[in-house]
Amino acid sequence: MKTKTILLFFLITTLLSACKKYEYGPEFTLQTKTKRLCRKWLYDSYIVNGVEYKVTGRVTQYYKKGGDCDYLGSTGGQPTWDFRNHKKEILMSWNDGYQQKTLVILKLTEEEFWYTIENNNVIEERHFVADN
Numbered sequence: 001m002k003t004k005t006i007l008l009f010f011l012i013t014t015l016l017s018a019c020k021k022y023e024y025g026p027e028f029t030l031q032t033k034t035k036r037l038c039r040k041w042l043y044d045s046y047i048v049n050g051v052e053y054k055v056t057g058r059v060t061q062y063y064k065k066g067g068d069c070d071y072l073g074s075t076g077g078q079p080t081w082d083f084r085n086h087k088k089e090i091l092m093s094w095n096d097g098y099q100q101k102t103l104v105i106l107k108l109t110e111e112e113f114w115y116t117i118e119n120n121n122v123i124e125e126r127h128f129v130a131d132n
Helices: 003-018 033-037
Strands: 040-048 051-054 060-063 080-084 088-092 098-108 112-119 122-130
Touching: 033 098
Parallel strands: none
Antiparallel strands: 040 051, 040 060, 040 122, 080 088, 088 098, 098 112, 112 122
16 A cells, blocks of 8 residues: 555556646646737746846837737838747747747746747847736
8 A cells, every 4th residue: 555655646646746837837737828828918027148127118018819910120111920849939920921939938937938039149038927
């Protein structure tokens, strides 16, 4: 009996640790990645070369089910989004057909969305909070 309990504990611990997909979490959730992503996000801060900067003003991104998005800094119309690489990345494609960006997801919870993006050969880490 004791051996079965230890084996069950080990199995549950292993399964739960395998659920973590993103570097900063969540550890475990029953919500789908699409449900966590599809909401309005408020741009809170960004990190470049190890220095964190707070965003002033109200800048948002709104991811919608079906792949539409209202996206800050859009120069070629509004983009569409699609999960890639086992939902570890988001591919943003603009209507002009020339621009695509890959967002590498670091954290995706109901309250926080962090990702990295390359801009002019510089990697930025962007942090968003849910805009309730």
